[in-house]
Amino acid sequence: MLSPILEVLPLSIRGMVESLPGKKKEHLEEIRVRQGRPLEVVSPWQYGFVSDRGRLVNREEEAYRPGREDCEKMLNLISNHSLYALEEELRRGYVTIKGGHRIGLAGRVVVEGGQVKHIREVAGFNVRIARQVKGSARSLLPRILRGSRLENLMIVSPPQCGKTTLLRDLVRIVSQGEGIASRKVGVVDERSEIAGCIDGVPQHEIGPRTDVLDGCPKAEGMMMMIRSMSPELLVVDEIGRREDSEAVFEAIHAGVQLFTTAHAKSMEELCRRPGISELVREGVFSRYVLLSRRKGPGTVEGIYDRNLCRITGREATVTG
Numbered sequence: 284m285l286s287p288i289l290e291v292l293p294l295s296i297r298g299m300v301e302s303l304p305g306k307k308k309e310h311l312e313e314i315r316v317r318q319g320r321p322l323e324v325v326s327p328w329q330y331g332f333v334s335d336r337g338r339l340v341n342r343e344e345e346a347y348r349p350g351r352e353d354c355e356k357m358l359n360l361i362s363n364h365s366l367y368a369l370e371e372e373l374r375r376g377y378v379t380i381k382g383g384h385r386i387g388l389a390g391r392v393v394v395e396g397g398q399v400k401h402i403r404e405v406a407g408f409n410v411r412i413a414r415q416v417k418g419s420a421r422s423l424l425p426r427i428l429r430g431s432r433l434e435n436l437m438i439v440s441p442p443q444c445g446k447t448t449l450l451r452d453l454v455r456i457v458s459q460g461e462g463i464a465s466r467k468v469g470v471v472d473e474r475s476e477i478a479g480c481i482d483g484v485p486q487h488e489i490g491p492r493t494d495v496l497d498g499c500p501k502a503e504g505m506m507m508m509i510r511s512m513s514p515e516l517l518v519v520d521e522i523g524r525r526e527d528s529e530a531v532f533e534a535i536h537a538g539v540q541l542f543t544t545a546h547a548k549s550m551e552e553l554c555r556r557p558g559i560s561e562l563v564r565e566g567v568f569s570r571y572v573l574l575s576r577r578k579g580p581g582t583v584e585g586i587y588d589r590n591l592c593r594i595t596g597r598e599a600t601v602t603g
Contacts, residue, residue: 285300285308285311285412286382287380287381287382287384288300288314288380288382288384288410288412289301290360291357291360291361291380291386291410292314292316292357292360292410293349293352293353293356293357293360295335295347295353296316296322296347296349296353296357298337299322299333299334299335299336299337299347300314300324300333300337301337302336302337302338303324303333303337303338303339304339307324307326307339310326310327311324311325311326311412312325312326312327312411312412312443313325313409313410313411313412314408314409314410314412315407315408315409315410316349316353316354316357316407316408316410317349317389317406317407317408318349318350318351318353318354318406318407319348319349319350319406320343320348320349321333321343321346321347321348322346322347322348322349323346324339327576327579327580328579332345332346332347333346333347334346334347335347351406354405354406354407354408357408358405361378361380361386362378370401371498372388373388373401373402373403373405374399374400374401374402375474375498376388376389376399376402377474379475379476379479379480379481380481381481381486382413382479382486383413383415383475383476383478383479383485383486383487384410384411384412384413384479385410385411385413385474385475385476385479386408386409386410386411387407387408387409387411388402388405388407388408389402389405389406389407389408389409390402390403390404390405390406390407391403391404413476413479413486413487414448415448415451415452415487415488416448416452416581417452417455417488418452419445419448419449419452419581420449420452420453420456421452421456421461421462423449423453423572423583423586424456424462424463426570426572426586426594426595427453427570428463429569431463431464432540433457433463433466433516433540433542434540434568434569434570435535435540435541435542435567435568435569435570436453436541436542436543436568436569436570436571436572437542437543437544437545437568437570437571437572438450438542438543438544438545438571438572438574439544439545439546439547439550439553439571439572439573439574440544440546440547440548440573440574440575441546441547441548441575441576442546443576443580444574444575444576444580444581444582445574445576445580445581445582446520446521446544446574447476447477447520447544448580448581449572449574449581450477450518450520450542450543450544451477451478451487451489453518453542454468454470454477454489454490454493454518454542455488455489455490455493456490457490457516458489458490458491458492458493459490459491459492465492466492466514466515466516467492467493467494467512467513467514467515467516468489468490468492468493468494468514468515468516468517468518469493469494469495469496469508469509469512469514469516469517469518470489470493470494470495470496470518470519471496471499471501471504471505471507471508471517471518471519472495472496472497472498472499472520473498473499473500473501473504473519473520473521474520474521475497475498476520477489477495477518477520478493478495478497480495480497480498483495483497494508494512494514496508501519501520501522501527501530502524502526502527502529502530503530504519505517505519505530505531505533505534506530506533506534509534509537509539514539515539515540516539516540516541516542517534517539517540517541517542518541518542518543519541519542519543520543520544521543521544521545521546522543522544522545522558522559523545523546523556523558523559524558525557525558527558528558528559528561528562531543531562531567532562532565532567535567541567541568545559548575549573550571550573550585550587550591553571554591563591566589566590567589568589569588569589570586570587570588570589571586571587571588571591572585572586572587573585573586573587583595
C-alpha cells in the first residue's frame with residue numbers, strides 16, 4: 284500500500300518512513316513534510332515526529348527537519364520533473380497519485396484576477412494515505428433502504444472521520460449489487476478522493492457499473508452526469524456551497540437518488556451551515572449518518588431521518 288507513497292518521497296525521508304515500526308506504518312493516515320519544521324506522521328490515535336533514524340519521538344528538537352532541497356526533490360518526484368504537467372493540480376492545491384493517495388500542497392499562492400492561479404515555492408506537503416475498507420458500509424444497508432428503494436443519504440462528520448471511506452464502499456456495494464439490486468452509479472469526484480482516478484481510471488474498487496467524472500466541480504458535474512450517463516444513483520463528496528445545494532435540488536427533481544457527505548461535528552452544526560440548511564429544511568435527505576473518531580475513524584454516533592429524529596444511537600465503528 285505504501286509503495287506509491289514511498290516513490291514520491293526524497294530518499295532521505297523515504298528511508299526514515301521505511302524504518303518506522305511495522306504497526307506504526309500499517310496504520311499511518313498522514314505523512315507531513317514541512318520545510319524547516321519537524322517531519323510528522325499521523326495515525327488514528329496519535330501523531331508523532333520522526334527522527335533521522337526513523338524513530339518516533341515526542342520532542343520536536345529530536346525530529347528530522349526537511350530542508351529546501353528535500354521539498355524541491357519531493358515536488359520533482361510528484362511532478363515527474365515537469366511542473367508544467369502539474370499546472371492544474373498546483374491551482375487546486377493537491378495531487379492524486381497512484382493508489383488514490385492524495386498529496387496536499389502548501390506554499391506561496393499566486394492570484395490573478397481574484398482567482399488562484401497556482402502555488403509556487405511549495406514548502407509543505409500532506410500525504411494522505413487512502414485505504415479501501417471493503418464491507419465497511421454493509422451494516423448500514425438496512426438503514427438506507429426502504430423496500431427496494433434507496434434513501435437519499437448524507438454522511439456527516441468532521442474531517443478524517445471516515446466519511447469518504449464509507450461513501451466509497453457504498454458506491455461499490457450498490458454498483459455490484461451486494462445484498463441489493465445492482466444499480467448504475469455516477470460519481471462526481473471533484474477532489475479525486477472517492478475513486479482516486481489516475482488518467483481517468485479509478486484506482487479504488489468502486490464496482491462494475493460505476494462511471495466517474497474526475498476533477499469536475501460538483502455543481503456542474505451533477506447535471507453533466509445525469510445528462511450523459513443516466514445514473515440511478517448520483518454520488519458526490521463534501522457539499523457545502525450554495526451552488527452545490529442548487530445542483531442537489533435539480534438532481535433530486537430529475538428523479539435520481541443521491542448519496543453525499545458534509546463537514547459538521549453535530550446535526551445542530553450542520554443545520555447552521557448556510558449552504559446546507561435549506562436542504563435540511565426541505566427534507567431532501569431522508570437519512571443522515573453522523574460519524575466521529577470516538578472509537579476510531581468511522582464511529583457511528585447516530586442515524587437520523589429527514590426530520591432529524593434519531594433512528595439509532597451510538598453503534599460500532601464501521602470503517603476503522
